[in-house]
Amino acid sequence: MRMLTGFLTLLFCMVFGLAGPASAADAYPSKPIKLVVPYGAGNATDAAARLLAKFLEQELKTGVAVVNVVGAAGTIGSTQVLKAKPDGYTLLWNHLSLLTAYHTGASRFTWDSLTPICNGVRFYKALVVRGDAPWNNLKEFIAEAQKKPDAINWGVNIGAGLHFEALGFETMTDTKFHYVAGEGEADQINALLGGRIDVCTPSPQIVNQYKEDGRIRALATSTEKRLPSLPDVPTYQEEGIDLTFVYEPSLYGPPGLPAAIVATLNAAMAKIMKNPEFIEGLAKLAMDPAYMDQETFKKHLLKLDADLYMFARQGGLIPRQKI
Amino acid sequence: MRKDCVLGFLPPLIIIVACVFFWFALGELPLPRFEPMGPALFPKIVLGAIIGLTLLDMLCRGLGGNTAAAGEKAREGNDPASTRRTLICLSGFLFYLLLLDFTDISYLLLTFLFIAAECWYLGHCGRRALVLALIVGLGITALIYFIFGVVLQSFFP
Amino acid sequence: MDILGNIASGLDLICNLKILSIVILGTTLGIMVGVIPGLTATMAVALAIPMTFSMETMSGLALLISIYVGGMTGGLISAMLLNIPGTPGNIATTFDGYPMSMRGEPGRALGYGITASFLGGGFSYLCLLFLAPAIANLALKLNYFSIFSIIMCAMVMIADSSQGSMFKALAAGCIGMLAGLVGQDPIDASYRLTFDVYHLSAGFTEASVLIGVFAIPQLLSDMKNVDLRCPHFTVTYRNIIPKLVELRESAGLLLRSALIGTGIGIIPGVGASSSAIVAYNQAKATAKTPEKFGTGVKEGILAPEAANNAVSGGAMIPLLTLGIPGCPVAALLLSGLIIKDLQPGPALFSNNADIVYGFFLAFMLANLSMFFLMLAFIKPFAQVLKLPRYLLIPPILAFCTIGAFMSNNTMVDVWVLVGFGIFGFVLEKFGYPMAPFVLGFILGPPAELQLRRGLTYSRGDITLLFTDPVSVVFLILSLVILVLPLWQQMKLSRRMASDAHTS
Structure with missing residues (x-):
C-alpha cells in the first residue's frame, strides 16, 4: 500500500513536473493579449476596444482581454503599458488624452515614450446640456457664457481630451467656464442630470438615448460634417467656431516593441478595418474606422502634438516641470 | 508590570514614528493646480488622524490602567x-x-x-x-x- | 413605462430550460468559488466573462448574474466556518457567525445567513423590478459631499462595532486608508507613498489585502491551536431552517437591513462591505442586549447578510440606468452588457425592455436557486468543521496563493497578501482590529475622490460639506456614533482608575 502510494506520487510528480508553464518561444501571439483601456467600462473608447477585441481575437487566433485601468486622465493605464514587457502581450488603447495629459502635466511622458503601432477608429463628441436648460441653441449658450464668466459648470476629466475640448472652446469663443472634476461619460451624465454640472461633452450616441425623455439636449457636435445620427444638431464649424475635435483611439505598445510584432499587429488591424461587420459595429457606436499604418501614424501624432501644445499655451496652461 | 507598561506603549510609538516618516515622504508632491486639495493633503489628514488617535489611546490607557492590555496578552497562552x-x-x-x-x-x-x-x-x-x-x-x-x-x-x- | 408588460416579456425570455440550467450551473459555480477562501466572487465573474462571448445575450448575462449571486453567498460559508470572509461583504458576518459555529451550532448559523441572504437579496430585486427608474432619479441627486459623509459614517460605524478600544479601531481604519492611498493619485497622477517601487505604482490589489489580512492571521492562530476541535454537533434540517417565529421577530431588522443594503448599493463606489457593517451596527444599536453581539447572536448574522445581498440589487440600478457600476462586479457586468451591444441608459429600458427585465428576473431566479442549493449543501459544508485542522490549513494557503496570483497574473499580489497578512497579525496582537483596516482600505480612495471632486464643484468652498442636507444628516450621525462610546469609555477608564486606586 505504501509502495503503491509512493509510486503513484512519483508518477504524478513526473507528469506535472513536465507540464510546465506555457513556453514563450512559440510564434507571436501564443498567449492571450491584454488590452489596457485607461478609462472606465462603458464609455465610447471602451466600447470600441471591446468591439476591436472581438475581431482581433478572430484575426490573431488568441484571446484578447480588455482591462480597464481608470484614473488621472488615462495616465495610470498608460503608465502600466509603459512599464510592461515589450513582448506584445500588453497593449494600450488610448487617444489624444495621452498627449493632452502630458501637456497639462498629469503625465510625465507622451506618445514618443511608447511604441505607436497604428491608428484605430475615430469618433467625435457632442456638446450637451440638460433638457430644461435656458439655452435653446449654441449662440444663446455662448452669449450667456460671455456675460457670466466662470459661472457655468463644465464637467471634464482633468488633463484628458474632454478638458482640452473645453479649453479649445473657450479659446475660440472667448468665454470662461468653471471646471468640475469627473471621470468618463457615465459619470458626466450622472452629474449633468443631477444638476452638479451644466454642460459636458459625451459621445453623440448618448443624446439619442435621451431623445425620448428629453432630459438631455445636444447643442452642437465637434465633427466636420453633421452626424447622420443627429441631423438637427449643427457642428461647431457651422456656428462659426473653428473647432473640430476628433478622438482617435489607437493602439500603442511598450517602448522597444520588436518590429515583427508591430508588423503582425498592423496587418491584423488593417484587415479588421476593412471588415464590413466591424464597420457596421462601429457605426452603431457612431464611429468610423481610421486606420493609419505606423509611419503615417507617427507623422500624424507629431502634428497633433504640436497643435495641442499650442492649445495648451493659448489656454493658459503651463505644463508642470518635467521630472 | 513595568515591562508590560513599556511594551504596551511600544507599538503606538512605532506607529507614530512611521507616520512622521510618511509625512515627510509625501513632502515633495506638487501643489494643486486644478483643485484646491492636491495630492498630498488627504494623506496628510489621514496621517494626522492616526497620530492623534494613537496619542488619545495612549492617554486613555495611561488613565485607565494597563489591565486591559495585560489581559489580552495573558489570554494568548504562549506555549x-x-x-x-x-x-x-x-x-x-x-x-x-x-x-x-x-x-x-x-x-x-x-x-x-x-x-x-x-x-x-x-x-x-x-x-x-x-x-x-x-x-x-x-x-x-x-x-x-x-x-x-x-x-x-x-x-x- | 408598462412595468407589468415588461416583466411579462422578461419572464418570457428567461423561462426556458436552457436559461434555468445555466442559472443553476452558474450559482453552483459561484458558491464553489465563494466557499474557497482565497477566491472571491469578483474573480469568478471576471474569469467567466470570456465564456459569455459565444453565448446568447440572455444566457451570458444569466451566467454572470448567477455566478455573482452564488459567489456572494458562498463567501458567508467560509466566513462562518473558517473565520475568513469570502468577499468584503462577509466581513461583518464573521463577527457573530464564527462564534456561533464554534459553539457547536454551525448549521444554525449557516441557516440564518442563507435565509437572510435570500430575503435581503429578494427584497432588493423586487425593488429593482418595480422601482428601478424611480430610484434612479433619486440617486442622481446625491452630491459629492453626501457620498463622502456616508462613507465617513460607515467608517465610524465599523470602528464602533469592533472589539476593544475605539481609538485603536479608528486608527486601524485610518491606517487602512493610508494603505489604500498608496499608488497614483486619481486626479493628478502623482505617485504617493510608492518610494519609486514599480510594483507599488498601481497600489495594492484589494483582494490580496482583504484575504491576506483576514486569512493569514486566522491561519497562523489555527496553526498554533492545531489540535483544537470544534464541539461535537449534528446538523439536521430541522435545526438549519430558522423557525418562522424567529423570522417574524426579526422581520423589522431584516427589512431595515435590506433597505440599508439597497440604499448603499445605489451609491456608486461604496459597496457591500460598508452595507454589511452599517446593518450590523444598526442591529446592535436597536437590540435589547447589545453586549451579546460578537458572541454568536442571530441578529448579528441576519443583519449583515441581508444587507450585503441587497447591495447587488441596488447596484444594478445605476448600472442599467446610467452605466455607473456601483461595485467591482457591476463593472464586470457592464462590460458583459457592452460586449453584447447593450448601452445602459433610458434607451435600454425602452428598446430592450425584455432583456432588462429578464436581467432583473435572472437575479431573482439565481437568488431562489442559491437558496435551495445552499440548503442542500449546508450539511456537507458543515462537516468541514469536523475535519482535522492540519488537513485544512495548507490547502487554504495554496488557494490563497493561486487566488491572489489570478487577479493580475503576477506573484507581486501573492507577496502583498503575505505581507499584509503578517502586518495584520502583528497589529491584531496589539489590539488593532482588522475589519476597520480593510474597510478603510476599500473606502479611503473613493472618499478622497468625492471630496476633491466636490471641492472643484464648490470652487474650494468646504462649507458645502456642512450645508447639504444629506451630508449633514450623516455627519451628525457619525458624530453621535463617535462621541457616545468614547465618552462612555473615558468614563469607564476613569472609574476603573479610581477603583484601582481605592482597592
Missing part, C-alpha cells in the same frame, strides 16, 4: 512548542512562495509538495497523517489544476 510550530509552518509557506517566484520549478509539483509536507508536519508527523497528507495534496493540486488550468484556461506562476 513555546506551538509557537515554534507556527514559525516553521510560516517559513515553509514563505519558502514555497520563494521557490514559485524565483525558480522555474513547476507550480503543480511545488504545490503538491507544499501541501503534503505541511499537512504531514502539522499532523505531528504520524503515519496516518502522512497518507492523508499525500491524498489531500494530490486532491487539492488536481482540483486547482482542473479549475484554473482546464475550466478557466489561465496560467500558473
Whole structure:
C-alpha cells in the first residue's frame, strides 16, 4: 500500500513536473493579449476596444482581454503599458488624452515614450446640456457664457481630451467656464442630470438615448460634417467656431516593441478595418474606422502634438516641470 | 508590570514614528493646480488622524490602567512548542512562495509538495497523517489544476 | 413605462430550460468559488466573462448574474466556518457567525445567513423590478459631499462595532486608508507613498489585502491551536431552517437591513462591505442586549447578510440606468452588457425592455436557486468543521496563493497578501482590529475622490460639506456614533482608575 502510494506520487510528480508553464518561444501571439483601456467600462473608447477585441481575437487566433485601468486622465493605464514587457502581450488603447495629459502635466511622458503601432477608429463628441436648460441653441449658450464668466459648470476629466475640448472652446469663443472634476461619460451624465454640472461633452450616441425623455439636449457636435445620427444638431464649424475635435483611439505598445510584432499587429488591424461587420459595429457606436499604418501614424501624432501644445499655451496652461 | 507598561506603549510609538516618516515622504508632491486639495493633503489628514488617535489611546490607557492590555496578552497562552510550530509552518509557506517566484520549478509539483509536507508536519508527523497528507495534496493540486488550468484556461506562476 | 408588460416579456425570455440550467450551473459555480477562501466572487465573474462571448445575450448575462449571486453567498460559508470572509461583504458576518459555529451550532448559523441572504437579496430585486427608474432619479441627486459623509459614517460605524478600544479601531481604519492611498493619485497622477517601487505604482490589489489580512492571521492562530476541535454537533434540517417565529421577530431588522443594503448599493463606489457593517451596527444599536453581539447572536448574522445581498440589487440600478457600476462586479457586468451591444441608459429600458427585465428576473431566479442549493449543501459544508485542522490549513494557503496570483497574473499580489497578512497579525496582537483596516482600505480612495471632486464643484468652498442636507444628516450621525462610546469609555477608564486606586 505504501509502495503503491509512493509510486503513484512519483508518477504524478513526473507528469506535472513536465507540464510546465506555457513556453514563450512559440510564434507571436501564443498567449492571450491584454488590452489596457485607461478609462472606465462603458464609455465610447471602451466600447470600441471591446468591439476591436472581438475581431482581433478572430484575426490573431488568441484571446484578447480588455482591462480597464481608470484614473488621472488615462495616465495610470498608460503608465502600466509603459512599464510592461515589450513582448506584445500588453497593449494600450488610448487617444489624444495621452498627449493632452502630458501637456497639462498629469503625465510625465507622451506618445514618443511608447511604441505607436497604428491608428484605430475615430469618433467625435457632442456638446450637451440638460433638457430644461435656458439655452435653446449654441449662440444663446455662448452669449450667456460671455456675460457670466466662470459661472457655468463644465464637467471634464482633468488633463484628458474632454478638458482640452473645453479649453479649445473657450479659446475660440472667448468665454470662461468653471471646471468640475469627473471621470468618463457615465459619470458626466450622472452629474449633468443631477444638476452638479451644466454642460459636458459625451459621445453623440448618448443624446439619442435621451431623445425620448428629453432630459438631455445636444447643442452642437465637434465633427466636420453633421452626424447622420443627429441631423438637427449643427457642428461647431457651422456656428462659426473653428473647432473640430476628433478622438482617435489607437493602439500603442511598450517602448522597444520588436518590429515583427508591430508588423503582425498592423496587418491584423488593417484587415479588421476593412471588415464590413466591424464597420457596421462601429457605426452603431457612431464611429468610423481610421486606420493609419505606423509611419503615417507617427507623422500624424507629431502634428497633433504640436497643435495641442499650442492649445495648451493659448489656454493658459503651463505644463508642470518635467521630472 | 513595568515591562508590560513599556511594551504596551511600544507599538503606538512605532506607529507614530512611521507616520512622521510618511509625512515627510509625501513632502515633495506638487501643489494643486486644478483643485484646491492636491495630492498630498488627504494623506496628510489621514496621517494626522492616526497620530492623534494613537496619542488619545495612549492617554486613555495611561488613565485607565494597563489591565486591559495585560489581559489580552495573558489570554494568548504562549506555549513555546506551538509557537515554534507556527514559525516553521510560516517559513515553509514563505519558502514555497520563494521557490514559485524565483525558480522555474513547476507550480503543480511545488504545490503538491507544499501541501503534503505541511499537512504531514502539522499532523505531528504520524503515519496516518502522512497518507492523508499525500491524498489531500494530490486532491487539492488536481482540483486547482482542473479549475484554473482546464475550466478557466489561465496560467500558473 | 408598462412595468407589468415588461416583466411579462422578461419572464418570457428567461423561462426556458436552457436559461434555468445555466442559472443553476452558474450559482453552483459561484458558491464553489465563494466557499474557497482565497477566491472571491469578483474573480469568478471576471474569469467567466470570456465564456459569455459565444453565448446568447440572455444566457451570458444569466451566467454572470448567477455566478455573482452564488459567489456572494458562498463567501458567508467560509466566513462562518473558517473565520475568513469570502468577499468584503462577509466581513461583518464573521463577527457573530464564527462564534456561533464554534459553539457547536454551525448549521444554525449557516441557516440564518442563507435565509437572510435570500430575503435581503429578494427584497432588493423586487425593488429593482418595480422601482428601478424611480430610484434612479433619486440617486442622481446625491452630491459629492453626501457620498463622502456616508462613507465617513460607515467608517465610524465599523470602528464602533469592533472589539476593544475605539481609538485603536479608528486608527486601524485610518491606517487602512493610508494603505489604500498608496499608488497614483486619481486626479493628478502623482505617485504617493510608492518610494519609486514599480510594483507599488498601481497600489495594492484589494483582494490580496482583504484575504491576506483576514486569512493569514486566522491561519497562523489555527496553526498554533492545531489540535483544537470544534464541539461535537449534528446538523439536521430541522435545526438549519430558522423557525418562522424567529423570522417574524426579526422581520423589522431584516427589512431595515435590506433597505440599508439597497440604499448603499445605489451609491456608486461604496459597496457591500460598508452595507454589511452599517446593518450590523444598526442591529446592535436597536437590540435589547447589545453586549451579546460578537458572541454568536442571530441578529448579528441576519443583519449583515441581508444587507450585503441587497447591495447587488441596488447596484444594478445605476448600472442599467446610467452605466455607473456601483461595485467591482457591476463593472464586470457592464462590460458583459457592452460586449453584447447593450448601452445602459433610458434607451435600454425602452428598446430592450425584455432583456432588462429578464436581467432583473435572472437575479431573482439565481437568488431562489442559491437558496435551495445552499440548503442542500449546508450539511456537507458543515462537516468541514469536523475535519482535522492540519488537513485544512495548507490547502487554504495554496488557494490563497493561486487566488491572489489570478487577479493580475503576477506573484507581486501573492507577496502583498503575505505581507499584509503578517502586518495584520502583528497589529491584531496589539489590539488593532482588522475589519476597520480593510474597510478603510476599500473606502479611503473613493472618499478622497468625492471630496476633491466636490471641492472643484464648490470652487474650494468646504462649507458645502456642512450645508447639504444629506451630508449633514450623516455627519451628525457619525458624530453621535463617535462621541457616545468614547465618552462612555473615558468614563469607564476613569472609574476603573479610581477603583484601582481605592482597592
